[in-house]
Amino acid sequence: MSQAFVNREFWFLAPEIFLTVWGLLVLIADFGPLRDVPAARRNRVLGMMSLAGAVITLFIGYMALMESVEMFGTEVFKPLALNLTQADYSLFSGTLAADSSTAFLNLVVVALLAMVIGISMSWNFTEHVGEYYSLLLWTAVAMMFLIAAEELLTLFLTLETMTLGLYMMAALEKSKRRSAEAGLKYFVYGSVSSALFLFGLSLIYGLTGTTTLAGIQAALSLGGSFGLQSNIAGATAFLLVMVGLGFKIAAVPFHQWAPDTYEGAPAPVTAWIAAGSKIASFVAMMKILLNALPSWSSGSPVGLAAENFSTPGWIGVVAVVSAVTMTYGNFAALAQKNFKRMLAYSSIAHAGYMLVGVLAAAVSIKKGQAAGAVLFYLVVYGFSTVGALAVAAWMARDKGTDEISDLNGLGRTSPMLAVCIVLLMLSLIGMPPLGGFFGKLYMFMEAMNSGERGRLTLQWLVMLGLFNSVVSAFYYVRVLKAMFLRPSEGEPLKPAASGVTWAIVISTLVAVGFGLYPEPLVETMRSSALPMLTSGSRITTNRDYDAERLKDYQKQRSEKIRDLREQLRKKDAGPAMAPPAKPGEGNLSSR
Amino acid sequence: MNNDIPLSWFLIFASATFCIGLLGVLVRRNAIAVLMAIEIMLNAANINFLAFWRYGTPTPGDGPITGVMMAIFVITIAAAEVAVGIGLILLCYRRWKAADVDRYDSLAG
Numbered sequence: 001m002s003q004a005f006v007n008r009e010f011w012f013l014a015p016e017i018f019l020t021v022w023g024l025l026v027l028i029a030d031f032g033p034l035r036d037v038p039a040a041r042r043n044r045v046l047g048m049m050s051l052a053g054a055v056i057t058l059f060i061g062y063m064a065l066m067e068s069v070e071m072f073g074t075e076v077f078k079p080l081a082l083n084l085t086q087a088d089y090s091l092f093s094g095t096l097a098a099d100s101s102t103a104f105l106n107l108v109v110v111a112l113l114a115m116v117i118g119i120s121m122s123w124n125f126t127e128h129v130g131e132y133y134s135l136l137l138w139t140a141v142a143m144m145f146l147i148a149a150e151e152l153l154t155l156f157l158t159l160e161t162m163t164l165g166l167y168m169m170a171a172l173e174k175s176k177r178r179s180a181e182a183g184l185k186y187f188v189y190g191s192v193s194s195a196l197f198l199f200g201l202s203l204i205y206g207l208t209g210t211t212t213l214a215g216i217q218a219a220l221s222l223g224g225s226f227g228l229q230s231n232i233a234g235a236t237a238f239l240l241v242m243v244g245l246g247f248k249i250a251a252v253p254f255h256q257w258a259p260d261t262y263e264g265a266p267a268p269v270t271a272w273i274a275a276g277s278k279i280a281s282f283v284a285m286m287k288i289l290l291n292a293l294p295s296w297s298s299g300s301p302v303g304l305a306a307e308n309f310s311t312p313g314w315i316g317v318v319a320v321v322s323a324v325t326m327t328y329g330n331f332a333a334l335a336q337k338n339f340k341r342m343l344a345y346s347s348i349a350h351a352g353y354m355l356v357g358v359l360a361a362a363v364s365i366k367k368g369q370a371a372g373a374v375l376f377y378l379v380v381y382g383f384s385t386v387g388a389l390a391v392a393a394w395m396a397r398d399k400g401t402d403e404i405s406d407l408n409g410l411g412r413t414s415p416m417l418a419v420c421i422v423l424l425m426l427s428l429i430g431m432p433p434l435g436g437f438f439g440k441l442y443m444f445m446e447a448m449n450s451g452e453r454g455r456l457t458l459q460w461l462v463m464l465g466l467f468n469s470v471v472s473a474f475y476y477v478r479v480l481k482a483m484f485l486r487p488s489e490g491e492p493l494k495p496a497a498s499g500v501t502w503a504i505v506i507s508t509l510v511a512v513g514f515g516l517y518p519e520p521l522v523e524t525m526r527s528s529a530l531p532m533l534t535s536g537s538r539i540t541t542n543r544d545y546d547a548e549r550l551k552d553y554q555k556q557r558s559e560k561i562r563d564l565r566e567q568l569r570k571k572d573a574g575p576a577m578a579p580p581a582k583p584g585e586g587n588l589s590s591r
Numbered sequence: 592m593n594n595d596i597p598l599s600w601f602l603i604f605a606s607a608t609f610c611i612g613l614l615g616v617l618v619r620r621n622a623i624a625v626l627m628a629i630e631i632m633l634n635a636a637n638i639n640f641l642a643f644w645r646y647g648t649p650t651p652g653d654g655p656i657t658g659v660m661m662a663i664f665v666i667t668i669a670a671a672e673v674a675v676g677i678g679l680i681l682l683c684y685r686r687w688k689a690a691d692v693d694r695y696d697s698l699a700g
Contacts, residue, residue: 093654152661153657153660153661153664156664156665156668157664157668160668160671160672164671164672164675167675167679168675168678168679171679171682174682177686177697178697178698180679180682180683180686181683181695181697181698182698183679183682184622184679184680184682184683184692184695185695185698187675187676187679188622188625188692191626191629191672191676192616192629192632195612195629195632195633195636196613196632198632198633198636198665199609199632199635199636199639201636202605202636202637202639202640202643202661203639205639205640205643205657205658205661206602206639206642206643206647208650209643209647209648209649209650209653210650210653210657211653211657211661212653215650215653219650259698260698263698264698
């Protein structure tokens with residue numbers, strides 16, 4: 001193994017390694033030099049320290065992304081070279097993916113982490129500051145590994161690492177009764193669902209004899225087991241796995257924990273659960289469903305006649321879950337008076353929309369396009385949700401509650417931030433010039449264009465999704481009404497802390513920026529999604545890797561890219577090359 | 592392996608254990624009992640992993656002891672889960688003076 005290669009491998013893991021070590025340093029700083037310092041000051045110092053860690057990780061992650069771009073050509077930002085990205089790269093005998101898609105999603109997770117740290121610094125909600133920040137950093141590491149996981153054991157380990165950290169963080173606001181309750185409810189529902197998930201994984205291992213996603217896919221399609229009819233073991237395994245995944249993404253009927261946990265947990269933790277853990281779990285879900293279990297998606301193997309489609313497979317189950325999730329989430333949100341609880345139901349509804357995209361990726365021939373649309377939606381949703389929950393942190397600091405009516409009169413006291421919140425809410429509804437609209441548009445368009453297989457189901461789902469978007473407008477607009485039409489009662493909110501302001505501004509910039517100019521992000525996501533779904537052709541490092549082969553591969557690759565560029569240049573005067581999209585990165589690193 | 596216990600016995604045992612655990616989660620109201628039931632479910636999955644490993648032929652390209660590794664890591668995870676779970680239950684017990692999961696109902700709606 002050549003030296004250069006080891007360095008590359010290190011680069012791919014560098015963000016995770018750095019964040020892990022930094023988390024330890026934060027903990028040591030809390031227990032050592034800051035032992036007798038009051039909690040408010042510790043919150044400031046350790047928050048700045050964690051924020052510095054997150055910003056440094058952003059730089060490292062950016063360098064890792066550039067490294068992977070150098071290694072695999074510039075396809076991340078060049079959709080036209082998409083068909084060249086089939087083979088990619090993995091670490092530790094194929095257990096972790098390491099390519100431009102994981103490098104890019106790592107950047108998204110770390111940017112969200114930095115925003116959540118900023119929100120956490122705005123007020124002091126716990127005595128256990130060091131534990132809180134180190135758990136925050138370590139759950140971010142777990143999310144990054146979960147996004148990269150290519151193997152069931154790795155996937156389960158990282159999923160558990162992530163949720164175990166989140167259980168504790170939800171209960172950290174010890175002065176509030178509801179925080180402890182939120183933590184315990186999250187824990188009980190979560191650990192039951194991971195036990196079900198694990199049993200499902202054990203059945204999949206038994207059926208296929210392997211734990212790698214690519215191996216499972218190969219074993220199932222070689223074994224010729226399509227669909228789930230008269231495949232009791234397969235159906236049981238899928239349903240159990242679906243319970244586990246459905247819990248993590250808060251899909252109905254596994255959503256009961258979400259409203260209580262979102263309401264009870266401190267606002268930054270809620271933001272982290274709603275954004276970070278949802279992004280990571282959705283990526284894991286797409287990998288399991290689309291990469292490992294495509295054979296069970298419906299009765300006919302992909303590309304065969306549509307009439308076999310009626311044979312049941314997981315497409316039917318996921319379609320029902322999606323329909324119920326978005327409808328229930330939106331209608332339940334209508335009745336909420338608590339801001340965080342409303343956002344919990346809205347987050348449930350968004351999971352329903354995104355499942356439509358997953359279904360589109362399952363039936364479509366252009367898998368990468370549809371999965372990329374889901375990733376785009378996830379990124380926009382993640383940033384908007386963190387921004388919205390920053391508002392909840394603001395209210396919690398000044399009023400100690402988070403009712404929607406606490407926002408009354410905000411349009412007069414802080415007009416700039418109120419306008420930002422308006423834009424965030426409109427983006428969550430899916431209003432045209434904003435990011436949320438393009439997220440829905442790309443996803444629903446992929447669902448409509450997905451070809452003969454399952455068109456009827458998907459058309460119904462898209463119609464239901466559009467109807468639900470209209471319903472969702474009613475409860476988001478209630479927030480706007482409170483801010484602009486109602487007079488403030490009692491003490492108005494004091495000016496927001498800088499962390500909250502930054503979080504709201506950055507997420508608004510993301511929502512507006514990718515609304516006015518969605519191309520770079522959506523193209524990046526489309527080309528990112530493909531290697532995620534085709535891990536079968538990965539170059540694994542330990543066993544079948546050798547430096548020569550990689551070199552040959554890179555050579556062929558750069559030749560192909562050169563040819564393609566030549567062709568393009570002939571075709572017209574150079575295609576517009578989309579600039580690299582780094583949501584929030586520039587703003588954060590300039591702090 | 593002709594005289595061995597057949598694979599199906601292990602699977603039936605694991606499924607039965609799993610159902611006992613699930614029933615425990617659904618029926619018992621004491622938080623500690625719920626935690627124990629969750630542990631039983633995790634161990635049922637472990638039995639599955641070990642049985643499938645023992646009776647299956649390892650896939651070429653995979654390591655020889657995948658099932659065993661799964662079980663070892665799941666045991667570790669289960670231990671971590673108990674630690675976190677007991678901590679959370681203690682936290683709630685101090686506030687409500689009860690370990691009954693139905694009593695924790697300040698959040699609803």
